[in-house]
Amino acid sequence: MANIKIKHGSEGPKWDPYGFTEIEFTKTDGTVVTYHGGLAEWCKVEYKDGKKYLIDNLEESSILFKLETGLTPDEAEEWYYKMEASKEKQCQECGSRKLEWKSGYPGEELLICSKCGEVANCHFDESAVI
Ligand SMILES: [Zn+2]
Numbered sequence: 001m002a003n004i005k006i007k008h009g010s011e012g013p014k015w016d017p018y019g020f021t022e023i024e025f026t027k028t029d030g031t032v033v034t035y036h037g038g039l040a041e042w043c044k045v046e047y048k049d050g051k052k053y054l055i056d057n058l059e060e061s062s063i064l065f066k067l068e069t070g071l072t073p074d075e076a077e078e079w080y081y082k083m084e085a086s087k088e089k090q091c092q093e094c095g096s097r098k099l100e101w102k103s104g105y106p107g108e109e110l111l112i113c114s115k116c117g118e119v120a121n122c123h124f125d126e127s128a129v130i
Pocket residue numbers: 091092093094095096113114115116117118
């Protein structure tokens with residue numbers, strides 16, 4: 001099964017940092033497709049045999065990502081959070097499996113146990129507050 005890793009960080013000058021999202025998609029055949037969206041936007045494809053190529057054109061980098069993975073960078077990010085959330089299907093506190101996504105602060109989503117109220121997971125969407 002394909003695997004997705006997501007990294008958030010900032011780049012650009014210290015006085016004016018710019019947030020970026022980097023999506024690393026490992027395909028079942030071992031090809032690693034990395035999409036970087038921030039101040040710069042690029043997509044890198046690394047094949048198992050060592051061959052690689054990079055596109056740093058704004059529009060083409062997301063097209064390349066979709067061609068290689070079948071998902072747009074946004075869809076890949078969504079898939080990742082769903083996958084992460086499903087790993088936490090049980091409340092650590094009371095063992096209940098009745099967990100529900102609720103909105104917290106703007107852009108914040110909390111996975112809350114409906115039995116004891118413990119927060120099992122949370123997800124913060126920076127784009128909702130900027
Ligand atoms: Zn609980």
